[in-house]
Amino acid sequence: MLLRQIFDxxxxxxxxxxxxxxxxxxILIDPERDIDRYxxxxxxxxxxxxxxxxTHIHADFVSGxxxxxxxxxxxxxxxxxxxxxxxxxxxxxxxxGLTAVRDGDKFRVGNIxxxxxxxPGHTPEHIxxxxxxxxxxADEPMVAFTGDFLFVGDVGRPDLLEQAAGVAGAQxxxxxxxxxxxxxxxxxxxxxxxxxxxxxxxxCGKALGAVPSSTLGYERKFNGSLRLALAxxxxxxxxxxxxxxxxxxxxxxxxxxxxxxxxxxxxxxPQPHKVSLADVKAWTGRVLDTRNDRAxxxxxxxxxxxxxxxxxxxxxxxxxxxxxxxxEVLLVLETETSLDDAVRQLYRIGFDRLSGWALAGELAAAGxxxxxxxxxxxxxxxxxxGSGGLVLDVRNASExxxxxxEGALNIAYxxxxxxxxxxxxxxxxxxxxxxxxxAALASSFLAAEGFEAVHVDGTYSxxxxxx
Numbered sequence: 001m002l003l004r005q006i007f008d009x010x011x012x013x014x015x016x017x018x019x020x021x022x023x024x025x026x027i028l029i030d031p032e033r034d035i036d037r038y039x040x041x042x043x044x045x046x047x048x049x050x051x052x053x054x055t056h057i058h059a060d061f062v063s064g065x066x067x068x069x070x071x072x073x074x075x076x077x078x079x080x081x082x083x084x085x086x087x088x089x090x091x092x093x094x095x096x097g098l099t100a101v102r103d104g105d106k107f108r109v110g111n112i113x114x115x116x117x118x119x120p121g122h123t124p125e126h127i128x129x130x131x132x133x134x135x136x137x138a139d140e141p142m143v144a145f146t147g148d149f150l151f152v153g154d155v156g157r158p159d160l161l162e163q164a165a166g167v168a169g170a171q172x173x174x175x176x177x178x179x180x181x182x183x184x185x186x187x188x189x190x191x192x193x194x195x196x197x198x199x200x201x202x203x204c205g206k207a208l209g210a211v212p213s214s215t216l217g218y219e220r221k222f223n224g225s226l227r228l229a230l231a232x233x234x235x236x237x238x239x240x241x242x243x244x245x246x247x248x249x250x251x252x253x254x255x256x257x258x259x260x261x262x263x264x265x266x267x268x269x270p271q272p273h274k275v276s277l278a279d280v281k282a283w284t285g286r287v288l289d290t291r292n293d294r295a296x297x298x299x300x301x302x303x304x305x306x307x308x309x310x311x312x313x314x315x316x317x318x319x320x321x322x323x324x325x326x327x328e329v330l331l332v333l334e335t336e337t338s339l340d341d342a343v344r345q346l347y348r349i350g351f352d353r354l355s356g357w358a359l360a361g362e363l364a365a366a367g368x369x370x371x372x373x374x375x376x377x378x379x380x381x382x383x384x385x386g387s388g389g390l391v392l393d394v395r396n397a398s399e400x401x402x403x404x405x406e407g408a409l410n411i412a413y414x415x416x417x418x419x420x421x422x423x424x425x426x427x428x429x430x431x432x433x434x435x436x437x438x439a440a441l442a443s444s445f446l447a448a449e450g451f452e453a454v455h456v457d458g459t460y461s462x463x464x465x466x467x
Contacts, residue, residue, distance in 0.1 A: 001018065001019070001020065001021070001111075001112055001131075001133040001135065001136060002017075002018070002019040002020075002021055002026075002045060002047065003016065003017070003018055003019075003143070004016065004017040004041060004045070005195065005212055005213070006031075006037075006038065006041065007199075007212070008032060008061075008348070009201075009313075010312075010313060010315065010316050010345050010348075011032075011060055011061055011198075011202065011316060011348065011349075012198050012199045012200060012201035012202035012208070012313075013030075013032065013060070013061060013197060013198055013202065014030070014195070014196060014197055014198065014199065014212065015028060015029060015030050015031045015032060015038070015064075015197075016028065016029040016030070016145060016195060017038065017041055017042060017045075017047070017049075018109065018112060018131065019042070019045065019047040019109075019110070020109060020110020020111050020112050020135060021047075022110060022111055022135055023110035023111065024046065024047055024048055024110075025047070025048065025050045025051075025109050025110040026042055026047040026048065026049050026050065026051075026109065027049070027050070027051040027052065027053055027076075027078075027109040027112075027114075028049055028051070028052045028053070028064070028068070029052075029053050029054075029055065029129065029145045030053075030054060030055055030058070030063070030145075030147065030197050031052060031063070031064035031065065031068070032061050032062070032063070032064050032348045033061065033062040033063070033064045033066075033067060033347055033348050033350075034064070034268075034269050034344050034347055034348060035064045035067045035068055035071075036268065036269070038064070049068070049075075050075065050076060050109065051075065051076035051077070051078065051097075051109050052064070052065045052068045052069070052075065052076070052077055052078070053077075053078035053079075053114070053129060053145075054078070054079050054080070054089070054127075055080075055126060055127050055128065055129070055145060055146070055147025055148065055149070055197060056080065056122065056123045056125055056126040056127065056147050056148060057087060057089065057123060057125065057256060057259045057260050058148075058197075058255060058256075058259050059160055059164055059165070059204070059248070059252040059253075059255045059256050059259075060198075060202065060203065060204060060249075060252060060255060060349075061255065061348045061349055062255065062258060062259065062263055062347075062348060062349065062350050063259050065077060065079070065092070066091055066092075066262060066263060066265060067265060067266075067267075069092065069095050069097075070265040070267075071267070073095070073096050073097070074096065074097060075097050076097040076099065076107075076109075077092050077095055077097055077098045077099065078099050078101055078107065078114075078116075079092055079098070079099075079100055079101070080100065080101060080102075080116075080118070080125040080126065080127045081100035081101060081102050081125075082102055082103060082118045082120065082124070082125045082126075082127065083120060083123065083124030083125025083126075084124060084125075086124075087123065087124045087125040087260070088100070088125070088260070089259070089260060090260055090261050090262065091259075091260070091261060091262030091263075101116040101127060102116065102118070103116060103117060103118035104116065104117075108134075110135065111133075111134045111135030112131060112132070112133055112134065112135065113131070113132040113134050114129050114130070114131055115129065115130040115131075115132070115141065116128075116129060117129070117130060117184065118181075119146075119147075119149040119150075119181040119184065120174075120177045120178070120181055121149065121155075121156060121158050121174055121175070121177040121178020121179070121180075121181045121182075122147075122148040122149055122156030122157065122158060122160070122174075122178065122204075123148070123160075123161065123174075124161075124174075124177070126147060126148065126149055126156075126181075127147070128144055128145065128146050128147060128149050128150075129144070129145040130143070130144050130192075131143040131144070131145065140189065141189065141192060142191075142192070142193060143192070143193045143195055144192050144193065144194055144195065144216070145195050145197075146194055146195065146196050146197070147196065147197045148196070148197050148198065148204050148205075149178075149181065149196075150182075150185065150194055150196060150219065150223075150226065151196040151198060151199070151204075151205050151208045151209065152194065152196060152199065152208065152209035152211050152212070152213065152214045152219070152223075153207055153208055153209030153211075153214075153219075153222075153223055153224075154205040154206065154207040154208050154209070154223065154224075154225050155178065155182060155205070155223070155225040155226055155229070155241065156178065156204060156205060157204060157205050157206065157241070157245050158171055158174035158175040158177070158178045158241060158242070159171040159174070159175075159242055159245050160204070160248060160252065161174060161256075162174075163245070163247070163248055164248040164252035164253050164256070165252070165253050165256045166253060171242055172238065172242070175237070175238040175241050175242055176234060176238060178229075178241065179229050179234050179237045179238065182226060182229035182230065183229070183230070185216060185219075185220065185226065185230070186230060187216070189216060190215065190216055190217030190220070191215060191216070191217065192215060192216040192217075193213060193214075193215055194213060194214045194215060194216055194219055195213050196208075196213075199211075199212060201313055203246055203248050203249065203252075203414075206244055206245050206246060207224070207225070225237075225240070225241060228240055243398075244398040245398075246396045246398070246412075246414075247396055247397065247412035247414050247415045248414060249317050249320040249321045249414040250320065250321050250414065250415065250417055250418055251319075251320030251321065251323075251349055251350065252320075254325065254350060255349065255350065258350055263350060264352070266347075266352060269340075269343055269344055269347050270343055270347060270352055270354050271343075272331070272339075272343065272354040272355065272356050272357055273356050273357075274356060274357055274358065274359075275330065275355070275356035275357065275358055277358075277362070277363070277366050277368070279356070280302070280330070280358050280363060280368060281368065283302070283330055285327060285328035285329065285330060285355060286304070286306065286323060286327040286328065286329050286330070287301075287302045287303075287304060287305040287306060287329075287330050287331075287332060288305070288306055288308040288315075288318070288319060288323075288329055288330070288331050288332065288342075289301050289302065289305040289306065289307055289308065289332040289360070289444075290308055290309060290310040290315060290331060290332060290333055290334065290338060290342055291309065291332070291334050291360055292309040292310060292311070292312070292334070293309075294307060294309065294375075294436065294437070294440035294455075294457065295375065295457070297309075297373070297440070297444070298372065298373040298374075298375040298440070298455060299372065300364065300369035300370065300371065300372065301332075301369050301371050301372075301373075301444075302330075302332065302363065302368065302369060302371060303370075303371050304371075304447075304448040305332065305371065305444065305448070306318060306319075306322055306323075306441070306444050306445055306448060307440050307441050307443075307444035308441070309440075310333075310334075310338050310341060310342060311338075311341070314437060314438075314441060315342065315345055316345045316346075316348070316349055317414060317441075318441045318445075319345070319346055319349065319351060320349050321413065321414045321415075321416065321417060321441075321445075322416075322417055322441075322445045322448075323351060325350060325351065325353075326353065327351075327353060328353050328355045329346070329351065329353060329354050329355060330355055330356055330357065330358065331343075331354065331356070331357040331358070332357070332358055332359075332360050332363065333357055333358070333359055333360065334359075334360055334361075335359070336357075336359065339357055342357075371447075373443055373444060373447055373453070373455055374453075374454045374455065375454070375455040375456075375457055376454060376455075376456055376457070377456075377457055377458045378432060378436070378456055378457065378458035378459060378460065378461060379458060379459075379461060381430070381456055383405050383408075383430065388427055388428065389427060389428040389429070389430055390407075390409060390424060390427045390428070390429055390430065391405050391407060391408040391409065391430050391432065392408070392409050392411065392423065392429045392430065392431045392432070392442070392446075392453075393405065393408040393409065393410045393411075393432060393433070394410075394411060394412060394413035394416065394431060394432070394433050394438050394439055394442040395410070395412065395433050395434055395438070395460075396412050397410060397412065399434065405432075409422070409423070411423070413433065413438045413439070413441055413442040416442055416445060416446070417445070420449065423446070423451065425450070425451060427452075428452045428454065429443075429446060429451055429452060429453045429454065430454050430456050431443040431446065431453050431454065431455055431456060432456035432460065433460070434459070434460045435458070435459055435460070436455070436456070436457035436458050436459070439455055439456060439457065440455055440457070443455040
């Protein structure tokens with residue numbers, strides 16, 4: 001058996017290539033939408049991808065299973081048939097190679113056996129796959145692909161259906177489902193390798209570890225959420241797991257929909273063209289400015305540009321929180337070498353309408369970066385000064401609850417677009433977070449929406465009042 005873990009650092013997402021070297025067949029677990037890179041990896045190890053499996057209907061990226069299925073009608077697709085009629089992969093129905101698995105179902109790829117285990121809680125239909133290397137002489141599973149059920153250091157969050165997808169009243173029952181599912185991990189196989197779908201930095205949990213894999217025995221000893229569940233107090237577990245979860249980006253709701261019902265098949269990653277200076281001058285659509293230095297962005301950018309820095313985790317979050325799927329997007333880049341990275345990140349979260357790109361240096365030389373964002377340092381700012389102003393704290397609610405500036409309005413930067421009606425338009429907004437990074441994104445969005453927004457940059461260091 002051959003196993004490769006394939007990491008997307010931007011979404012902290014793991015996909016897996018599992019191959020039988022004797023037959024040359026391979027399966028992909030939880031691939032993202034830009035499938036060309038998986039094909040290249042498989043070709044490098046002389047395997048052909050004959051199957052794709054999903055652990056659940058994802059909320060944070062577009063599943064690549066749809067692109068694979070469209071490209072190859074003979075491909076085997078494994079998705080869950082658990083969870084009820086609202087949680088079936090409608091897009092896959094009619095595909096010749098579809099197998100909708102239930103708890104206990106088994107299938108093979110070459111001489112490797114997969115056993116489906118229904119593990120609801122993060123989502124109602126969630127499946128964990130136990131893997132046994134029959135070709136290597138094993139008769140017990142070696143690996144568990146746990147998706148968003150069990151992570152290294154944490155368990156999947158059960159509140160996303162309510163907090164991201166808007167399913168009212170879903171999170172308490174889901175937390176209790178998760179508690180029941182975690183009892184299945186009292187099994188004896190302490191050596192079982194735990195291979196999750198996400199690592200540290202993902203919004204699919206609140207305390208995910210940065211180590212890419214673990215074992216069941218280790219997690220039972222040191223994973224606080226799992227230990228609490230196995231200790232047997234359902235009420236204590238439910239209270240703990242629903243508290244302190246970060247607010248998810250707005251695009252999560254759409255990902256649930258397109259991964260259930262389907263998205264337009266493109267046959268590959270978009271290839272936007274470089275636009276002329278004249279076209280930039282006439283541009284009326286959305287602008288994602290990918291320059292990493294927020295001070296440089298504040299000093300000069302295109303009209304209504306959104307600060308979406310590369311590299312790092314904030315590009316996808318900014319795009320997913322502030323863009324609409326129908327938006328025509330112009331990318332402003334520091335160098336052309338970052339184009340493929342930017343396009344792939346947008347493609348992975350369902351944004352395909354990329355009208356073109358331009359280089360920031362050329363725009364600056366042409367005198368087009370004329371817009372400014374007012375920016376002040378936190379240490380030099382007196383939040384009590386400025387009559388009529390409003391402090392807007394764009395940290396997570398749990399951070400705000402731990403301490404905040406008196407009179408501040410708290411709206412997490414990932415939810416700002418949905419709650420824009422709560423922000424007064426006739427007041428000067430002082431936008432801050434913990435370090436200035438999230439506030440830079442939020443203040444650019446507010447300015448693009450016509451608000452008078454001041455970016456308060458730097459480390460939060462004022463007395464924690466108003467708690």
